[in-house]
Amino acid sequence: MLRLQAIILAKAKHFTVPSPSSLRLVKKRMIAMDLMHHSSCFLLPTIPLQRRPSLTYALLVLNQNLPRFTPLLWNHAQLHLCADGGANRLYDEMPLFFPQEDASDVRRRYKPDVIKGDMDSIRREVLEFYASLGTEIVDKSHDQDTTDLHKCVTYIRDSASGLDKSNLCILVVGALGGRFDHEMGNLNVICRFSSMRIVLLSNDSLIHLLPRTYCHVIHIQTSVEGPHCGLIPIGRPSKSTTTTGLQWDLNNTAMEFGGLVSTSNIVKKEKVTVQSDCDLLWTISIKKL
Numbered sequence: 001m002l003r004l005q006a007i008i009l010a011k012a013k014h015f016t017v018p019s020p021s022s023l024r025l026v027k028k029r030m031i032a033m034d035l036m037h038h039s040s041c042f043l044l045p046t047i048p049l050q051r052r053p054s055l056t057y058a059l060l061v062l063n064q065n066l067p068r069f070t071p072l073l074w075n076h077a078q079l080h081l082c083a084d085g086g087a088n089r090l091y092d093e094m095p096l097f098f099p100q101e102d103a104s105d106v107r108r109r110y111k112p113d114v115i116k117g118d119m120d121s122i123r124r125e126v127l128e129f130y131a132s133l134g135t136e137i138v139d140k141s142h143d144q145d146t147t148d149l150h151k152c153v154t155y156i157r158d159s160a161s162g163l164d165k166s167n168l169c170i171l172v173v174g175a176l177g178g179r180f181d182h183e184m185g186n187l188n189v190i191c192r193f194s195s196m197r198i199v200l201l202s203n204d205s206l207i208h209l210l211p212r213t214y215c216h217v218i219h220i221q222t223s224v225e226g227p228h229c230g231l232i233p234i235g236r237p238s239k240s241t242t243t244t245g246l247q248w249d250l251n252n253t254a255m256e257f258g259g260l261v262s263t264s265n266i267v268k269k270e271k272v273t274v275q276s277d278c279d280l281l282w283t284i285s286i287k288k289l
C-alpha cells in the first residue's frame with residue numbers, strides 16, 4: 001500500500017514539477033520567440049513619440065456607421081481608402097461630426113485616396129464627387145468571390161506605392177456590428193492576411209489577430225480602452241495558451257469553440273502578455289469617453 005502511494009506520489013511529482021532541464025528548454029524557447037508589441041495609441045489625439053516601433057497607418061472605411069473617432073484616425077493615417085459603399089458613409093456622415101461647417105468643405109477635406117470594390121453599393125453622385133476631386137477608383141465588379149474589404153487590403157499590400165509598408169497598420173472602421181455574414185467575412189480577412197497588422201474597429205470594441213509565431217505584449221491605453229476583453233481561438237483549437245495581466249489568466253490552458261473560450265475577461269495591468277500555439281483573436285472594449 002505504502003509503495004503504491006509512493007509510486008502515485010512520484011508520478012504526480014513527475015507530471016507537476018518539471019525537471020530543471022525541461023524548465024531551461026521552456027525558458028530558451030520563450031527567449032527565442034520574437035516579441036510583438038501592440039498599442040491602441042491611434043485612439044489618442046497624439047501618438048506618443050516613444051512608441052516603438054513607430055507605425056504607419058492606413059484607414060479603411062467600410063459600409064457601416066462611422067465610429068465617433070473616425071476624424072482622429074483619419075488624421076493619424078497616411079492613406080485613406082473606402083470599400084465600395086464605405087464611400088457613401090464618408091460622404092453622408094463625415095459632415096455630421098462638424099455641424100458648424102459647410103458639408104461640402106468637410107467632404108473636400110476628407111477626400112479618400114482610393115475607392116475600391118465591386119461598386120454595387122456606392123451611389124453615382126458620391127462616385128462622381130470623389131472622382132472629380134482626384135480619388136482613384138478601382139472597379140472590381142467582375143470579382144464576386146472576395147469581399148470589398150479583401151479587395152482593399154490587397155490594394156494596400158500590392159499597389160499602394162509611396163507608403164512605408166515595413167511597419168504598416170490598417171485601421172478598419174465599420175467592421176463590427178450590423179450584418180453577421182459581413183462581420184464573419186471581416187474576421188476572415190484578418191485571418192487570411194495574418195502577416196499584416198489589421199485592426200477591426202467599431203464604436204464599442206476593436207479586434208486584431210495575435211499570430212502564434214510571436215509572444216505578444218499588449219500595451220493597454222487605459223484612458224480609451226478596457227477593461228473588458230477576450231481571447232478567442234479562431235479556426236482551430238489551442239492546446240496551450242498562457243497570459244499575464246488578466247483577471248482570469250490562462251496558464252498553459254486549452255481553448256476551443258464548443259469548449260473554453262475567454263470572453264468577458266478583464267484587463268488588470270497596463271501590460272498584457274499572450275503566448276499561444278494558435279492564432280488568437282484579441283478583443284478589447286473601447287471606452288465611451
Ligand SMILES: Nc1ncnc2c1ncn2[C@@H]1O[C@H](COP(=O)(O)OP(=O)(O)OP(=O)(O)O)[C@@H](O)[C@H]1O
Pocket residue numbers: 062063064083084085086117118120121122147148149150174175176177178179180182183185186
Ligand atoms: N453591416 C455590416 N457589418 C460589417 N461590415 C459591413 C457591413 N456592411 C458592409 N460591411 C463591410 O463593408 C464592405 C463594403 O460594403 P458594401 O455594402 O459595399 O458591400 P457589398 O459587397 O455591397 O455587400 P453585399 O452585396 O453583401 O450587401 C463589405 O465588404 C464589408 O466588409
Ligand SMILES: Cc1ncc(C[n+]2csc(CCO)c2C)c(N)n1
Pocket residue numbers: 118143144145146147148
Ligand atoms: C461560396 C461563395 N459564397 C458566397 C459568394 C458570394 N460573394 C462572396 S464575396 C462577394 C462580393 C461581395 O462584394 C460575393 C457576392 C461566393 N462568391 N462564393
